[in-house]
Amino acid sequence: MIAIALMSQTLRAEDCAALLRSQAGRWIVVTGDEHAPDQADLPPGSSVLRLSSPLAGPAERLGSRIRRASIRWMRGGSRAGRAIERGLQKVRRLLSPAGGSSRPRGPGDPPTSRLLDTHTEMVLSILEEQQEGEGVSEILVFDLFDLPAAVAFGDQHGVPIRVR
Numbered sequence: 001m002i003a004i005a006l007m008s009q010t011l012r013a014e015d016c017a018a019l020l021r022s023q024a025g026r027w028i029v030v031t032g033d034e035h036a037p038d039q040a041d042l043p044p045g046s047s048v049l050r051l052s053s054p055l056a057g058p059a060e061r062l063g064s065r066i067r068r069a070s071i072r073w074m075r076g077g078s079r080a081g082r083a084i085e086r087g088l089q090k091v092r093r094l095l096s097p098a099g100g101s102s103r104p105r106g107p108g109d110p111p112t113s114r115l116l117d118t119h120t121e122m123v124l125s126i127l128e129e130q131q132e133g134e135g136v137s138e139i140l141v142f143d144l145f146d147l148p149a150a151v152a153f154g155d156q157h158g159v160p161i162r163v164r
Contacts, residue, residue: 002025002026002027002130002134002136003023003026003027003028003136003137003138003139004130004138005029005139005142006030006123006140006141006149007029007030007031007143008032008145008146009143010037012142013037015142017042020042020140021043026044026046027042027046028046028047028130029049030051030123030126031049031050031051036048119145119146120148120149121149123146123149124149127149127150131157136157137159138160138162139153139159139160139161139162141161142164
């Protein structure tokens with residue numbers, strides 16, 4: 001049997017790789033992001049399976065690169081970066097809708113339910129394929145976008161789920 005790690009957004013890729021190296025067994029890391037841990041970062045016999053999720057399309061990947069670089073710069077220890085991050089947080093709070101009014105979807109907004117449903121179906125099909133092949137011993141969820149698929153699969157097959 002093999003364990004599965006689900007990570008759609010890889011802001012915590014280093015944490016994932018470190019945790020998996022400390023765990024026994026073989027892992028398959030299912031991700032839609034190119035910033036996932038490399039095969040060399042994982043325990044022996046483990047692999048990375050990249051899916052083409054609607055949550056990780058070309059626009060989302062470009063936005064992810066820009067966001068990662070910006071966060072890395074702002075949190076890099078400079079006073080200017082810290083001041084800019086605080087300023088952006090204040091602006092975001094001021095501009096956020098108070099009563100949940102509808103507005104057009106922006107690049108930083110959560111995905112629509114249609115995209116999330118499509119992503120959940122894709123992850124479920126991968127989990128089912130693995131169950132039919134070797135069998136799934138456990139699911140480790142690093143991103144809450146993957147939780148609906150993990151819970152649905154875990155309930156159906158009695159597979160334990162951990163959220164990190």
